[in-house]
Amino acid sequence: MTRSQRVVRLAPYIRDLADRLCLKDWRVEVIEETVNSKHHNAEIGTICGYKDARIQLCEDFFAKGPAKQRSILCHELVHLHLAQLDDFLRPILGASQQTTYDLLREMAVDEIAHAVGAHLPMPAVEDDPSAGKRRR
Ligand SMILES: [Zn+2]
Numbered sequence: 001m002t003r004s005q006r007v008v009r010l011a012p013y014i015r016d017l018a019d020r021l022c023l024k025d026w027r028v029e030v031i032e033e034t035v036n037s038k039h040h041n042a043e044i045g046t047i048c049g050y051k052d053a054r055i056q057l058c059e060d061f062f063a064k065g066p067a068k069q070r071s072i073l074c075h076e077l078v079h080l081h082l083a084q085l086d087d088f089l090r091p092i093l094g095a096s097q098q099t100t101y102d103l104l105r106e107m108a109v110d111e112i113a114h115a116v117g118a119h120l121p122m123p124a125v126e127d128d129p130s131a132g133k134r135r136r
Helices: 001-021 066-089 094-116
Strands: 029-034 042-046 052-057
Touching: 001 029, 001 066, 042 066, 052 066, 066 094
Parallel strands: 029 052
Antiparallel strands: 042 052
């Protein structure tokens, strides 16, 4: 299965997670383009004033296990609950305050995603003999 096919296959799962996380009014799209940073598993981008988001995944996202994939996606989706706050604070905060806010927000998003993620369904496991995780 190609990366493009995996991304397409992931879309309904992300929609389901978003609905379960009370994000039914958000449009969430996962795009094929990978994140630029090697230090991030994923990134989510929004447009100020619109409930429209795009998720970019790391290069090896589909090589990760289902629990890690769920954790990554849950984290990115939780960010959407803070999108309006982020948009409000961005022009107000100075550079050092923004850095501190970004760090504190990441910690909070991680904790919330950890708490709720365990209650969310796992993504489907791909039957791919080359991945060495064949189901019986
Ligand atoms: Zn984050």
